[in-house]
Amino acid sequence: MSDAPARPESPPRRGFMAKLWYGYARVTVALRWFIVLGWIAAAVAAQLYLPAPQGSANDIEALGANDASFAAEQRSLELFGFPLLSRAAIVQRDPEGLSPLVQAEAVMRGIAITQKAYDVPLLGAIPVPNAEGAFPGAGEKNTTVVTFVFGDPNMNFFDQTYHIEEFAAQQLTDASDSYVGVTGSIPARAAQGRVLNSYVHIVEVVTILAVLTIVAVTFGSLVAPLLTLISVGAAVFVTLGVSGWASTVMNVSIPADLRPLIVALLLGIVTDYCIFYLSGLRARLREGYDRLEAARLATASFTPIVTVAGVTVAAGTASLLVAESPLFSGFGPALALTVLTGLVVAITLVPALLAILGGAAFWPRKLAVAPTKVRERPSFLTRAVANRASAFVIVLLCVAGLGALAYQAKDMELGLGFVQSLPETTSAQRAADAAGEGFAPGIVSPTEIVLEAPGIGEKQEEVAQFGEALKTQPGVAGVIGPGDLPAADDAGAFTAKSGEAVRYLVVLDSTPLEATAIDTLGSIRESLPQLATDAGLGEVTSYVGGDTALASGIIADTSNDLLRIGLVALAVNLLLLVIFLRALIAPLYLLASSVLALGATLGLAVLFFQDYLGQDGLTFYVPFAVSVLLLSLGSDYNIFAVGHIWQEARNRPMREALLVATPESTRAITSAGLALAASFGLLALIPLGPFHELGFLLGVGILIDVFIVRALLVPSLITLVGTFSSWPSTILRRGRRRPAEVAQ
Incomplete structure (x- = not known):
């Protein structure tokens, strides 16, 4: 007679949805070999037959440039017959x-x-x-x-x-x-492309090694990282092929700057979902279930949560579709498609691999079977967030600290510095520095001002007076106009042959395309009518072109998109949380906590990049892309953490549900968060300004979300609000009427 413990029976499945997900798990486990082979074939086919994602060659347009500055340059070309501005x-x-x-x-x-x-x-x-x-x-x-x-x-x-x-x-x-x-901006964009191509594969390899190391340490296994690598590899190869096909079909150009972010996102979320599935499998094996039944139960338990979480992130990133900026309207579908592909891989390939490997997924560690679930003693931190008095103090401290950091975000400035983002060793950066020393920083990308009026070319004295007035404007280092370069005058560079227009090159004393230069140009633009009147030119039509004017328009368009994108992203995340939790109150404070964490992250970026490093501002698209991602990923972790508490609270009082669910979900979220933070944070290894900012913001934002919001603030809020969190449903109140079930 064997002394081995009897294998437990599968828990009863109550409700239609529970039976549906268990049925899905049974099919997935039964077809495990076909699923694995199918994904291998799909990855190979995607690389062989689908086009690679294409970025715009001249992708200022792809960065969102749809501005009056282009119209100004076009009008200048019509009036003078050849351009004055060179990039x-x-x-x-x-x-x-x-x-x-x-x-x-x-x-x-x-x-x-x-x-x-x-x-x-x-x-x-x-x-x-x-x-x-x-x-x-x-x-x-x-x-x-x-x-x-x-x-x-x-x-x-x-x-x-x-x-x-x-x-x-x-x-x-x-x-x-x-x-x-x-x-100049054209050589700078080319240099950015060369730097990106030189570093991107190195960063991807380092990131994969870091993420796999986190998985290995989390599970004490050498096979679990291999399972993760297979899943990530299938997702990356398929996604790149599908993205290339979709960009061709939808005629959407994805800037090369953002493609590494897509790979980092894919690597991070697939790794997260692998960690959650592996955690579920480990728990079921320790409870004594055999390999296949453990895989079925883990799949049935985590697939609905993973699915809702993935859809939440995809829907949140897809909110960028409402933007008018070509950058965001093209970037949103790419992010959403990335997340959805990763989700499909996670809910099919990962369970199939779990069913094949079983306990071998944790080799060389051997899992001890404990059929009776022993409830571990809650840690001091868990007891603190589950106690109303200490939870109140924790909420006050978290809100005060995060709020103080978020307040710093009010000083955020935005820019579009192409040259300034480059490493100092690049030729374009060295040449820009040399030109700035010899002239002024703005010489690299001067601004063009065109004045059009009948007979203005004949008013030489008034034209000269206008030019002198321009030179006295704050922030102007120099002006080149009619009469300043005889050879250029002979060619008609500054006075149109028709006599109907004159133009000037204005060199600013600050770095072009950055926040200070943009503010300076805004003041000059507003003063042009009065300067023309004071010079005796009368009523003129003025045009302002150049890279700084272009950057000003892009940032203005992006800022206008902010409210639209923000409202849609918040609404989408709120709606999905409401549907998943079947509540109105909890989603409100969960989303508020994510917004607070996002504000703190942006405030830290201001303190670090602008105050400590002395940058003129952040790259214009970075805060917006980061905001959508962090809000969506915050909702992702909300679903994992709060969903687990909700499950326990159906059968337990709220405090007991917190004590049982918080330690287990916190461990999984911590490991997943570290993997995601590493995936994003290592983007900073690419020696380009925007990637330093993206790596910092996303890495720090994920860590704040995991270690402060999910571990402290959210459980404390649940404790304070209590069963009212599930209003108008009565899901959480049921647990108060049922006896606690210590043995599960």
Whole structure:
């Protein structure tokens, strides 16, 4: 007669939904081998037959540029016959001084480019030396020449940059030429692409190793990380193929900047769901169930929670669809599709692998069978959040601390610095620094101001007076206009041949495309009518173009999207929480806690990046993308944590349900949160400004959510609100009328 404990019978399944999910689990476990082989085939087919996700080559448009600044540049082209603004520049600088010959050669070279004297795909050039008297606002004299070069707009950023750099390398070969490099927004975007391509695969490998290490430590297993790796791999390969196909069908371009974020999100959520399923399997095996029944019960228990959680994240990210900005309206579907693919993998492939492996998933650890569930002694922290007096103190401390951090978010500034996001070692960054030293930071991307009025070109004195008035505006380092560059004047660069328009290049004393420059340009734009009147030009039509004007429009459009996106995201997350919990009160304070955590995260970013590191602002799209993700992922963890408490509270008093459910859910959420924080946080290894910000915000935000909101604030709120949390339903009140069931 065997002394081994008898295997327990499966718990009774009450209700239609419980039977439905157990039926799903039975089918999934029965088809386990077919499911695994099917996903392997799907991953291979996706890579072989579906297109890779494509980003826009000239993706300023994909970043959301749909602005009046483009219209201004187009009008300038119509009036003058050729553009004045260039988004690429060759920089020569010698702090000891450039010889007059080198400066003259730069001017002649620019004229020769414009006259098509070189067999290169360059359309023109405007050389600007900081010669004595030529640029009064320059930081130095006779040290620097910036030659603005016009590439072929039909070429992508990489090709334009290549041809300009090749031309400069061929022409500026003498040491006396003091060639520094090529800079501007086009070379900067190309450099960003090169840096991203160099680092993205390294970061992905490091992230996978970190996440798998967390899984291995959590379960003390070498097989559990392998199961996670298989699941993540299938999800990534299928998602990349499906995303490429969907972007082609929907004609949506996803900027290259954001594709690593999609992979990080996929890796993080699939790992999270693997951790929850593995936790369920481990608990059932310890209760004495055999391999297949343990897999069925874990699948039946966690699949509804995982499904609702995944749908919540997908719906939350899909709220970006309501944005008018092309960036967000294209990014939202990509995120939602990523989450849904990861969800499908999680609820099919992971249970199938669990059924195949059983206890071997935790090798080399052997699970001790304990058929009778022994209730562990709650920790001090668990008892604290379950006690009304201490819970009240915890809520006060959490709200005060998070609120104080959230208050700092009011000082957030937004910018669009392409060059400034690059590592200091890149050629574009070095050239921009050199140009800024010789002139002013704004020389890299000057602003164009066009004045149009009948006969304005004949009013030379008034035009000159207007230019002098521009120079006196706060934040302006220099102005180049009619009469300042004779060679350019001869070509009609600043006065239209029709005499109906004049234009100026305005160089700001702050870094272009950043918050300070955007504010400065806003003030200048407002003052233009009065400046024209004071100069005697009368009523004129003014146009403002350039990268800083472009950045201003993008940020304004994005800010306008904020309220729309925020309301939709909150409504979607609230609705799904209400449906899942069948309550109105709990979803309100759960969502409020997520918003508070998000505000604290944004406030920390302001303190770190703007106050400590001295950045002019955050990359414009980072706070918005982070906000949607953190709100959705916060609801994701709400469903896991509160859903477990809700299940226990059906049969127990509320305090006992908290004491039973909180330790188990907290352990799983902690491991899952660490994996997700690592997945996002390691994006900061990519040496580009936006990825530093994304990694910090998402990593810190997840940790705040896991260790403060889910572990302390939410359980304490549940304790204080009590059974009223489930109003108008009576789900939580039933537990008060039933005897506590210590042995489950």
